[in-house]
């Protein structure tokens with residue numbers, strides 16, 4: 001209780017207005033103590049404490065990976081990680097965001113690969129093959145991706161497996177920041193997904209056909225008509241458009257109006 005009295009409310013931000021009577025909790029941002037309402041995400045708590053984001057914040061929806069964050073609870077040795085826009089602030093959290101990490105990002109041209117995909121991976125990211133299997137990356141990942149496993153798949157040459165396993169990566173860089181082998185797992189995985197998409201995944205015939213139609217000018221007339229319409233009419237057209245039902249069977253639904261397909 002004595003400790004609670006000592007805590008001063010330092011919040012000055014105006015982006016979150018807590019409900020009346022909201023319970024205030026102490027958190028520590030870059031080592032300094034702030035009182036913030038409970039139930040806020042770390043990101044909102046940081047803003048409530050008076051900070052403005054100029055970096056380390058993007059989508060606010062767990063997609064862009066800009067808000068990777070490390071934190072510890074006072075009295076707990078364990079270093080934890082999460083996305084600031086998704087993780088709820090808790091009492092006595094000591095927070096530090098990692099808005100950028102200097103990962104290995106070698107340049108490459110997918111059109112001019114010098115060897116087989118697995119050999120290119122070895123040339124561009126030789127450190128991948130030095131993984132010591134500690135599992136720190138997997139424990140750090142806020143997306144619950146088995147990072148160590150996709151690195152193991154890369155080492156074995158299973159690039160399809162590595163591409164699929166790393167698909168949910170939001171490129172926050174937290175895994176790379178903790179790796180004792182200095183591997184930039186997420187940029188290596190991006191390379192693997194690109195290679196997979198370009199050289200391994202079967203080509204979609206319908207996409208190829210549509211690209212050819214676009215290039216042949218099939219949609220120019222329709223686009224010209226849209227461009228000449230009043231903004232209000234375009235809005236109406238958009239609002240009244242035929243929409244695919246949420247539960248439509250994949251590949252089966254077709255709109256009634258097909259003249260522009």
Ligand code: SF4
Pocket residue numbers: 065140141142143144145147168169170171172173174175176185186
């Ligand atoms: S794999 Fe690495 S970069 Fe990707 S989401 Fe997980 S921790 Fe972030």
Ligand code: SF4
Pocket residue numbers: 130131132133134135136137138147148151178179180181182183185
């Ligand atoms: S943190 Fe690095 S060394 Fe450890 S399992 Fe992950 S990739 Fe391998």
Ligand code: FES
Pocket residue numbers: 056057058059060061062063064065066067083084085086170
């Ligand atoms: S702000 Fe985009 S993932 Fe958090």
